Amino acid sequence: MAAMTKAPPVLARVYRGSHVESVHRGCLAVVDEKGRLLEGCGDPDLPVYARSAAKPFQAMPLLLAGGEKQFDLGDAEIALMCASHGGEPRHVQLARRILRRGGFRPDDLRCGAHSPMHEASARELVRRGEKPTALHNNCSGKHAGLLLACRALGLSHADYTDPGHALQRRIRALVARYADIPESWITVAVDGCNLPVFRLPLSALARAYARLVAGRLPGEEPCAAAVRARIVRALTKQPDLVAGTGRFTTDFIQAGRGRWIGKEGAEGVYAVGLRAAARGGKAIGIAFKIEDGSARPRDAVTLAALDRLGALPLGARRALASYAQPPVQNALGLEVGRIEAEVPIARRGRRGAASRGARQAKR
Amino acid sequence: MAAMTKAPPVLARVYRGSHVESVHRGCLAVVDEKGRLLEGCGDPDLPVYARSAAKPFQAMPLLLAGGEKQFDLGDAEIALMCASHGGEPRHVQLARRILRRGGFRPDDLRCGAHSPMHEASARELVRRGEKPTALHNNCSGKHAGLLLACRALGLSHADYTDPGHALQRRIRALVARYADIPESWITVAVDGCNLPVFRLPLSALARAYARLVAGRLPGEEPCAAAVRARIVRALTKQPDLVAGTGRFTTDFIQAGRGRWIGKEGAEGVYAVGLRAAARGGKAIGIAFKIEDGSARPRDAVTLAALDRLGALPLGARRALASYAQPPVQNALGLEVGRIEAEVPIARRGRRGAASRGARQAKR
Numbered sequence: 001m002a003a004m005t006k007a008p009p010v011l012a013r014v015y016r017g018s019h020v021e022s023v024h025r026g027c028l029a030v031v032d033e034k035g036r037l038l039e040g041c042g043d044p045d046l047p048v049y050a051r052s053a054a055k056p057f058q059a060m061p062l063l064l065a066g067g068e069k070q071f072d073l074g075d076a077e078i079a080l081m082c083a084s085h086g087g088e089p090r091h092v093q094l095a096r097r098i099l100r101r102g103g104f105r106p107d108d109l110r111c112g113a114h115s116p117m118h119e120a121s122a123r124e125l126v127r128r129g130e131k132p133t134a135l136h137n138n139c140s141g142k143h144a145g146l147l148l149a150c151r152a153l154g155l156s157h158a159d160y161t162d163p164g165h166a167l168q169r170r171i172r173a174l175v176a177r178y179a180d181i182p183e184s185w186i187t188v189a190v191d192g193c194n195l196p197v198f199r200l201p202l203s204a205l206a207r208a209y210a211r212l213v214a215g216r217l218p219g220e221e222p223c224a225a226a227v228r229a230r231i232v233r234a235l236t237k238q239p240d241l242v243a244g245t246g247r248f249t250t251d252f253i254q255a256g257r258g259r260w261i262g263k264e265g266a267e268g269v270y271a272v273g274l275r276a277a278a279r280g281g282k283a284i285g286i287a288f289k290i291e292d293g294s295a296r297p298r299d300a301v302t303l304a305a306l307d308r309l310g311a312l313p314l315g316a317r318r319a320l321a322s323y324a325q326p327p328v329q330n331a332l333g334l335e336v337g338r339i340e341a342e343v344p345i346a347r348r349g350r351r352g353a354a355s356r357g358a359r360q361a362k363r
Numbered sequence: 364m365a366a367m368t369k370a371p372p373v374l375a376r377v378y379r380g381s382h383v384e385s386v387h388r389g390c391l392a393v394v395d396e397k398g399r400l401l402e403g404c405g406d407p408d409l410p411v412y413a414r415s416a417a418k419p420f421q422a423m424p425l426l427l428a429g430g431e432k433q434f435d436l437g438d439a440e441i442a443l444m445c446a447s448h449g450g451e452p453r454h455v456q457l458a459r460r461i462l463r464r465g466g467f468r469p470d471d472l473r474c475g476a477h478s479p480m481h482e483a484s485a486r487e488l489v490r491r492g493e494k495p496t497a498l499h500n501n502c503s504g505k506h507a508g509l510l511l512a513c514r515a516l517g518l519s520h521a522d523y524t525d526p527g528h529a530l531q532r533r534i535r536a537l538v539a540r541y542a543d544i545p546e547s548w549i550t551v552a553v554d555g556c557n558l559p560v561f562r563l564p565l566s567a568l569a570r571a572y573a574r575l576v577a578g579r580l581p582g583e584e585p586c587a588a589a590v591r592a593r594i595v596r597a598l599t600k601q602p603d604l605v606a607g608t609g610r611f612t613t614d615f616i617q618a619g620r621g622r623w624i625g626k627e628g629a630e631g632v633y634a635v636g637l638r639a640a641a642r643g644g645k646a647i648g649i650a651f652k653i654e655d656g657s658a659r660p661r662d663a664v665t666l667a668a669l670d671r672l673g674a675l676p677l678g679a680r681r682a683l684a685s686y687a688q689p690p691v692q693n694a695l696g697l698e699v700g701r702i703e704a705e706v707p708i709a710r711r712g713r714r715g716a717a718s719r720g721a722r723q724a725k726r
Contacts, residue, residue, distance in 0.1 A: 014630075014656060017552030019562055021412050022630050022656030025388075049384050112694030126489040137694055189380030190699040199382055267377075267385050292655035293377060293385030331475030331500055336553040 008344040009042035010288060012297030014328065016337040024297040026268070028288035028305060028343060029203040033214035033276075035180055037203055038284070039309075039345040045201040048289045051191060051265030053205060054175060054198055055082040055142050056212055056231050061170045062149035063227040071101040071148050078234035079241040080141030084264060086244030087116025087136035094241065095135050098144040102151040109134035110161045111143045111193035118244050139193035141241075146195075163188050163196040172198065178211045179204035192266055202287050205271055210285030213261060213273035232273070235261045248299040248323055255316040262302065267293035270302055274311055284309070299323035300341035310348040371707040372405035373651060375660030377691065379700040387660040389631070391651035391668060391706060392566040396577035396639075398543055400566055401647070402672075402708040408564040411652045414554060414628030416568060417538060417561055418445040418505050419575055419594050424533045425512035426590040434464040434511050441597035442604040443504030447627060449607025450479025450499035457604065458498050461507040465514040472497035473524045474506045474556040481607050502556035504604075509558075526551050526559040535561065541574045542567035555629055565650050568634055573648030576624060576636035595636070598624045611662040611686055618679040625665065630656035633665055637674055647672070662686035663704035673711040 010026035027042030037044060059081040067073060077098050085091040099105060113132045115122040125132060134140055146167060150157035155166050162168065176183040181204045191197035211217055213232050216225040235242055239253035242263070252262045262272045268290030276283050286305055290297055303324045306312040317324070328337035373389035390405030400407060422444040430436060440461050448454040462468060476495045478485040488495060497503055509530060513520035518529050525531065539546040544567045554560035574580055576595050579588040598605055602616035605626070615625045625635045631653030639646050649668055653660055666687045669675040680687075691700030 016412055016560070017550075019410070019412075019550065019552065022654065024655050047382070049379055049382075110695075112696070114694045123489045126486045127492065129490065187380075187382065189382065190693060190697065192693045192699075194693055194695050194697065197379070267379075291385065292387050292657055293659075294655055294657060296656075330553060330555045330557055331477045332473075332557050333475070334553065334557065336555075 007040050007042060007044070009291075010301055010341070010343050012290070012301055012339055012341045014296070014337065014339050016328065021337065024268075024290050024292060024294055026288050026290045026297070026301060027202055028286070028301075028345070029206040030305070030309065030345065031203055031206040031210050031285050033210040033217070033283040033285075035207050040203070041288075041344055042291075044203045044206075046289060047187075047199050048202050048205065048269060048287075049189065049191075049197050049199045049265070049267065050175070050205050050271075051197060051267060051269050052084045052139070053263050053265035053269050053271040053287070054171075055084070055263060056235070056261075057175045057178060057208065058082075058142055058171050058195075059145050059231055060174050060227055061167055062145050062152060063230060064224065065149060065152040067148055067152045068230065070152055071098075073098075073101075075234040075237040076241055077101075077145075078231060079238035081145035082231060082235055082263070083141045083242045084117075084138040084249075085141060085241065086118030086121060086247060087132070087138060088118045088121045088244050091141070091241065091244065092135045095140040095144050098141065099147065102148040104144070104147045104157075106133060106135050108147055108157065109137070109140060109143045111137045111139045111195075113137055118246075137193060139195075143193065143195075161194045161196075168196050172196070175200070175208065179208040180211070202289055205269075206285035206287035208285065209261075209271045209273035209287060210283045212285070213275045214283035215276065232261055232275075235263075248302075251320060251323070252299075252302065255319040257316075259313075259316075260306075260311075264295065264298060268295060268298065270298050272302065272306070274306075274309075277311075284311075297339060297341055300326060300339050301343060304341040304343040305345070308343050308345050308347050310350045370403050370405060370407070372654075373664055373704070373706050375653070375664055375702055375704045377659070377700065377702050379691065384700065387631075387653050387655060387657055389651050389653045389660070389664060390565055391649070391664075391708070392569040393668070393672065393708065394566055394569040394573050394648050396573040396580070396646040396648075398570050403566070404651075404707055405654075407566045407569075409652060410550075410562050411565050411568065411632060411650075412552065412560050412562045412628070412630065413538070413568055413634075414560055414630060414632050415447045415502070416626045416628035416632050416634040416650070417534075418447070418626060419598070419624075420538045420541060420571065421445075421505055421534050421558075422508050422594055423537050423590055424530055425508050425515060426593060427587065428512060428515040430511055430515045431593065433515055434461075436464075438597040438600040439604055440464075440508075441594060442601035444508030445594060445598060445626070446504045446605045447480075447501040447612075448504060448604065449481030449484060449610060450495070450501065451481045451484045451607050454504070454604065454607065455498045458503040458507050461504065462510065465511040467507070467510045467514075467520075469496060469498050471510055471520065472500070472503060472506045474500040474502045474558075476500055481609075500556060502558075506556065506558075524557045524559075531559050535559070538563070538571065542571040543574070565652055568632075569648040569650035571648065572624075572634045572636040572650060573646045575648070576638045577646035578639065595624055595638075611665075614683060614686070615662075615665065618682040620679075622676075623669075623674075627658065627661060631658060631661065633661050635665065635669070637669075637672075640674075647674075660702060660704055663689060663702050664706060667704040667706040668708070671706050671708050671710050673713045
């Protein structure tokens with residue numbers, strides 16, 4: 001792995017006319033469910049804050065505690081708990097309903113308020129003279145789920161965002177478990193929504209996503225494997241609740257037709273879990289971090305990575321074409337440039353091992 | 364200069380808790396009015412699109428054609444022509460007044476519309492159910508000035524944004540003249556507001572700013588020198604019209620009390636012209652480009668550069684303290700991190716040559 005720390009970085013070039021105007025650099029790790037680093041760009045072991053890419057793991061304690069049955073949770077509720085949603089009316093209403101299932105009110109949320117990420121919804125609030133509430137926060141589903149988890153586990157909920165709270169310690173242990181690293185490797189800071197945020201090597205985040213979408217893992221309890229499968233199913237069944245209208249993650253999961261999940265984190269983080277292509281195959285996790293924290297190259301980089309890995313079927317490629325090389329438009333709507341992503345990893349055949357040529361070139 | 368192309372880059376580190384979460388890299392050039400490169404970070408000769416940092420030069424043809432007298436222009440009008448304004452009501456009204464001076468209407472603007480950069484003004488528009496117009500475009504003052512220039516010069520105005528229009532060719536020649544480079548070094552693409560945008564070496568942009576704020580230049584016509592001085596005076600007298608409420612450029616120029624001007628360009632460009640500190644001293648230009656195009660580190664990098672150059676008096680340092688190491692806040696308003704800029708150039712004494720120690724270290 002050490003040899004890879006000097007691998008060429010991911011580059012996303014922003015063209016204006018025929019010249020590059022700006023460049024985003026990134027690190028990327030591709031890991032299989034066994035934990036093997038298959039590919040790395042830049043430093044694949046760079047410590048990164050997972051930000052919202054941790055959400056599927058933050059939803060686990062509730063389901064492990066039997067919350068699905070206790071609170072009658074379906075795909076929609078579970079998807080919203082893993083979401084960075086747009087604050088669209090259906091997201092806000094669902095967050096409110098989740099809270100009610102546990103007897104909570106919006107005031108119990110400790111995520112703070114921000115304008116809906118979905119612009120039309122933000123404008124509609126302003127037009128009506130209303131202020132955004134914690135329900136509009138893109139993390140309100142996650143927070144609502146954590147409150148239910150407190151209820152299910154018999155824990156106090158007033159301090160549920162505290163890093164020392166039993167629920168937070170449980171989440172940290174789950175992140176470590178699926179990332180397959182010692183808990184002590186994870187450092188904690190404060191996230192945008194006030195929860196503990198986990199800092200771990202990029203390759204460990206990729207590994208956590210590979211294991212999230214894998215079949216049963218060695219030594220794993222059947223109920224834990226079932227909870228993972230439940231979360232993955234919810235994300236693939238309700239992609240609209242994971243992000244929202246016109247959002248890459250929603251369209252990306254939709255286009256995957258169950259083959260993959262993807263989740264953004266703030267500051268240029270993205271993680272993908274590719275389910276095993278065939279019986280007996282291995283699940284793969286991809287995680288990358290844009291060094292400068294920008295979300296701008298995210299969509300193009302994600303698709304370029306899947307393309308190099310031979311994991312982007314023609315239908316998905318077509319459905320996501322507008323994300324693969326996004327145009328730069330000016331105030332008149334004219335296309336004045338474009339974004340091109342370069343992910344310098346070996347080109348693989350259709351979702352298999354690297355072609356022989358690419359493998360040899362790498363050695 | 365070649366030796367400097369491998370100089371360490373500008374770095375702006377975005378901390379979350381005690382760890383770096385994201386990093387912005389940049390190139391920077393410090394040039395005096397004689398054209399000497401005093402300092403460079405990264406590649407000081409990197410070709411960059413000047414974007415809105417070209418605005419003071421785009422205002423020149425109107426004033427060179429006697430437009431100040433013809434259209435009764437004061438500091439306010441000239442400042443707005445060089446502005447990336449916030450689309451606040453006073454900006455919009457002034458842009459409309461400038462147009463009227465030449466018998467133009469808002470429909471004559473070819474800049475396109477976007478929501479006011481000033482958030483409260485944008486919200487107010489939405490609240491009233493109104494759509495943003497070309498007057499709200501941050502470039503409307505520049506475009507209004509170009510229309511007046513067409514009038515003053517007897518040129519057609521319908522096609523004033525065309526790169527081949529006589530006014531645009533004149534502007535390009537002026538950029539080349541003050542950057543002190545052949546016109547052929549400048550390549551052109553389309554800006555966000557539909558005007559030609561100029562691509563030139565970063566050091567040439569810095570040189571243009573040094574020469575913009577310098578006393579009379581060798582071989583320069585007195586009227587040209589007077590136009591430069593007129594533009595610089597307008598910017599320093601009306602900083603609120605150059606950007607707007609709560610904007611760095613406005614507060615930065617204000618805090619300089621006539622010592623400097625500063626102007627942002629899109630995609631992480633910034634340029635500063637430092638007037639000669641004393642009679643017989645030399646004006647200095649600083650230009651930098653954040654590689655990834657982000658504006659986030661701009662303020663901290665600008666102030667760090669001035670600080671290293673010994674050009675930041677105590678009063679200005681105090682007035683601008685909130686920009687020097689901006690906090691990262693979360694949705695609850697808690698400070699969860701900070702931005703720290705590192706500009707690796709020799710530390711100089713109070714606005715003079717490098718101290719002997721720093722000079723020797725550089726060699």
